[in-house]
Amino acid sequence: MTSSPSTSSANPAAIAELEQGLEHLKVANYYLRVALDQVADGVVIVESEASDPKCGPKVLFSNAAAAMLAGADPESGLRGLGLNDLVAGEKDAATLRQSLRLAVDQGGCHECECALQSLRTQTPVPSKWRVRAVFNGMRKLLNYTILISPAAQSMAAAGGNKAEVKPAVDDLDAQSAQLRKENLAALAQGIAHDVNNLLGPVTVRLSALIQQVQDHPALANELQLVFAGLKRAKQFTSQVVTASRSTPRKLEPTDILSVIRDTVEFAGAGSNVHVCVRNDENLRQGMADPVKLSQVLQNLVMNGIQAMPHGGYMDVQALNYVVGAEGEGKLKPGKHVKIIVRDRGCGIAQENLDRLFRESFTTKPDGNGIGLTTCKRFIDEMGGDIRVASTPNIGTEFTLILPAAAGADGTRPLVPADTAPVPLKHGKGTVLIVDDEDDLRKVAQMILSRCGYEVVQCDNGQDAVRIYQSLFRTGTPPDVVLMDLTLRGGMNGTETAAEILQLDPDARIVCTSGSVTEEVQMVFLERGFVGVLPKPYEAGELTQVVHQVATMMKRH
Template sequence: MPNKGTPLGPLRILLVEDSAEDAELLCDQMLEAGLECSFERVDSDAEMRALLARWAPDIVLSDLSMPGFSGYQALRILRETHPQVPFIFVSGTMGEETAVQALHEGANDYIIKHQPARLPSAVARAVREARREMERLRVEDELMRAQRLESLALLAAGLSHDLRNILQPLLIVPDLIRDRSDDPKVVRLADVIAECGRRGHEMVESMLSFVRGSRLPSERIVLQRLFQAVGMLLKSSLPGNIDLHLDVRDERMAVEGNYTELQQVLLNLALNAIQAMPDGGRLSLVAERVATTDGERLCIRVQDQGIGMDETTLERLFSPFFTTKASGTGLGLVSCKRIVESLDGTISVSSRLGEGTCFNLLLPLHGAVAEPEVGDRPVVPAGRGQRILVVDDEATRLSLLGNALASQGYRLRLAADGAAAMRHLQEAGMPDAVLVDSGIPLLSAGQLLTEMYGMGYRGPAIVLEENRNEAFADGMVPAGISVHVLPRPLEMQRVFRVVADALGTG
């Protein structure tokens, strides 16, 4: 029976047949067998091409020979336009050699017209096999996509490390320039350099956090910072004819959730909007407070001026595997809906053909972020010749730290790894303070400080940490040494302040 196995649902069947009577017999045969079918019939090259341009069949049943047209021509046309759709020859003139040739040409099966009992089961089997093959190809494509993303994550991690090292001088040097010049033009230039360095670091961090994912299942997300990160990530994908508008009506607004997942939602909606505006337009991301029956909530709007969607597309928009893109998976908006609903929120969409689309996200508001305090930079006391050992395997940062601290009045010893630091200690004795990067080679920061403690060192240690990677995650916290943590990327004024506090001169 054709209905054994996975339900087929309604089938669209294309009949390539010049005889209306024979076509009617084929339709009756399949309907009587319990198949739910709709039919279209063509008998020429032009008719078939025109129909396939506007209608996709689930299977094609074709006569072998017709006046001015042949089943082989029909098979070639189908393979050109719909290569995955199954094709079955149904003919009264098919001998064994012809049947073999038909299969060799790419047909899925053949049926003799005066022996049609096998037709319904052959149709059902061919459709199921074609669907299984399409699902297999889809899964393979998803696996390949996942492998590419995994490779991208590895590349992003390596690139972000190198980029941070390259950008580090842009954060350290401006403070040195300001301290050495009263010329307002030079100070303004230093401010420009520092701002470029901060933006560069923010872009790197946004890219890396998106690839790696947030380590916190839930955290307070400040909308202003989230929009800034999304804007920086979108800039590289934004065509010149699209204007990106970001508007957070209250800079103190915050929401509770997973940062990376909410970032993914906004990026997905924004990238869809960009693709929906081939002729350009305005892409707006707006966050504001709105009053609802459940009280005040956060509303995020992602609005475009693109081609819009019809009612049929809107009805199926959040259905799994539904997509209007040739290379889409149909899972992006499903993921967005899941993420928003996991935050106790809702997502809705309005759209009109030719006028654009607007997605609305309603989310619970978190407590407002406190207003930042504004004031002059505190004056950090200069050093008085204290000896500082700096251990860092990144040559540029090591040199910059050495020059900056020396200009502040400290005496410096520089080491590129733990072994070099130990040689310095054996040759020149103990320093007054040690500044060590958490990722130094040969000896870890914890091992180095433990060795120094065993040699009699009792001064402070300033440890550079990156992205919440704890320097002593292995539990090796040296006893008797006061440890001060300095997060990267470094800002020179913060370095001076932490060093002064560690030495007790701050």
Template sequence: MSSSIEQIKSINHHLRHAIEQVSEGILIIESDTLQPMGPKIVFANRAAGVLSGYEPGSLTGQPIGLVYDPECLNDLVARLPRVAESTKTYQMKKDIVRKGGDRVKLRWTVSAVAGTAGEAVNYTFTLRQLGQPAETIDSHHAPPASAVADSVLNEIGKGLEISRVESLALLVGGTAHDFRNALQAIQTKLTLAQLNCPPDNPARGHIKDAEEATRHAHSLAQKILNFTKGKESKVEVVNLTEMLTDVANISVMGTQVRCEVGTVADLASVRVESLQVQQVFHNLLINACQAMPNGGVVQVEGRNYSIPAGNNLNLSAGNYVVISVRDRGIGIEASKLSRIFDSDFTTKQNGTGMGLATCKAIVERHLGAITVSSRVNVGTEFKIFLPACAPIESRGAGSAPARQTPQNSSDFPAPGTGRILVVDDTDSVREAAEQLLAHLGYQTVSASNGQEAVEKYRDSILTPEPITAVLLDMTLPGGLSGEEVKREIQQFDRNARVIATSGYFDDDAEGLLRNEGWAGVLPKPYAVEDLSSAISRAMQN
């Protein structure tokens, strides 16, 4: 987020000089039309200052009503929403109220700058003296204000779009973290329900189904986290059946589209940078959903394919996997198909043209090819060819590694001894962890924030039953963070065994955190076996 803001500032700094040279006044106002004297001015160039008699900087933050004809202000504010609904530029002859109260009639133009959803981000006014031709400035002088303003706003808009994407990633990542916290409480309660349910009770079947759904939800949350973090991909052998199923589940969320994934049983695997290839399939599926706004079915199929030498795809001869993504949407005109992968071409009103160009670049980087065929009002089919390698065994579409929940107390891990401090700001997660630890034989004490955790650990040191390990959530809101709590505790007990737990952890988190002095790492949601194993290892450390 901060890098995007700095980018916007940098763009503004470099282009501000150009916009200050134009002879037309430029005012940019915010989109909030509910202010008493109209929207506030967020930018005024030098010429606007000359025309109004104010210093340009003093205009920033003032309402447009400070300088606009007061008798016509209400009419202007009422018409701004209509301006936002149109892509046109409107002109009018209205007074500007100069500093000191003098009035001068000017030619005003106004247009709206729209966001990605079509909403008005701000409004841009240009001010010109009557009798001043629209094109009085030649190539040796300042360019027309509208051209420079459009350039500035376009660059700023790009920066704002980056900022919005980063904000969305943060929002989705935070939501996935909270979702995994909720899954932790659900999974623990299911485990406890299973333990307290007689062996012949039919409810056991329902509990088992709920546990399977929880595992699938956990896998989905991890996929979303991986997608939003955008971390560097690693090259690995991938089972495309699993990848396609996972990506399909995410891509059709919130739409009326159903995705059918079908692959041959012996589908070869591919060696790829998995996150990049996931992005390719995600882009294609999103496009397919958008092509069918009223719903429908997207068919995704995978098969093995042998390509001979001298093929028209310019691929090396050999074995490939071909994945087709087929929709029954609006289709693409034949005249546009030849440009569909160009970086500056798009068929969408608010598109950038980068999606399919990126897909093509990623596929070709993997020594593959991508093709498209389409008919208007019939549908579109994309085919992706990737070099094949030996098949690998599938673990089942989209599922996390299977775990068997203890069926009764005898199946539970061996009981432990000691006193565990559980630190988590979410009541349901904290209480569930305490209940599991009690079943494992441990005594527990809990804290809902970092400061309370430090105090309880310190107070226990000189008691007959000191705390033997800490189960610490890394993302404590407000006050001390998880890292700070660990540091505080280890200042008065350098041998403290602190286990980090969080819904944000990646697969590689354990190695990194152990090097920083953590006694263990426990990603949420965790099963009872994971909890028991983490504490046992920490005790032996």
């Protein structure tokens, strides 16, 4: 392992790494693909002229909603398909071609109705197509952007003949509800994938840095704080996908005090408000979802900080609490844990207190009221309650009450949640990294090289197949292939893996992706992958998986 740098060299390097990490996190807020995936309608961008007249202008980009409408795999989307492949027949194709021409002739926009061909069910879906021709400053046509949405009313076929399509109202409502559910799942998967890709280079580099600066405790502690925040972000993106699939996360005995301390330290970093944490000496464990609880506390602490722009003091207090035999509102009788978050800010007017947990209400000029609504929903899901009391110009107090874990009197978890980085694992062998995220690919190569591996890298499936084929013919195939699933252009990761496995059934391919959840990992193992490494991964996780796969027995 590289020796620990001196104090004079470690600090600037760490600061540079953190600045780069913060820049990546800022990019996440403006990432174009995430924004487009939030659009309820299908969005496709197609080329200005058809490179293949038979299939029509090809799709250059599609959002998650477009993929779901067309019954396509959200990972690969519609990219590469022609517009003629997306409509039900020649009449619909002619209608759409006419709409493209009219969009150019009529100043940029046109709208038509024709049937979208479902690639999954082969059932035409009456749809409305809103076409916009995109020009540059010289009025050169660059591409077409098309919004696609299901049409509930009858659709006019080309040539003026009316082809009435009148599905039952109940069927339309059911189809609409199912479509919204599928779009939500696709949207969540797209957001998780993109955010995980952005967190990836920061997570892997920071986890390695922490292990290099252990001789400088103050710096190591600061880096550890940031790293703990990144791990919570990773847990959150996973939870977004789980929530969209209506699969609730199981509640678990939770070290309430540890969650409070970590969250308060992270949320209050850099502010001029001092947050004091106090607790009962023998604080019980609570039955909670630690990730959601952390999100609730972070929201409440940050709200308190914002209410105190000139600085000051906040209190977060954790207490044992017992609900009497008659119950207490929605709370059942028995042992609970109470968390109080108290600020000394501007307070909330009495008439507004009952409105706080409504989605449409906010006291902030630029707010949307969704924060406290989400807090209440999360606490309700945990079987708890959230309350508020406030006095204008004195301050506000939020109280969270959660059920205690069974047999949790004055105990702490036997194994506290470990936020320390996974240790690095050295080894030997050749690793082929296939990933179109340049930063992550380069950082992974650096870490693996330091740990003793020879590393080859590329950013697309075609090059990956050629590289593997070349090394295989010389009798030195890669010991491990790290394969991203979503590769830009050409073959995706699954297709590339299939090509490599056809060439060499003994190929050891590890699936790496920002959208693979525990529920679907077995699917990829059945497709020939020997392991799964979800993004964002730590440096130690990367080296541990590579070492495990490189030393495993051949399958044939």
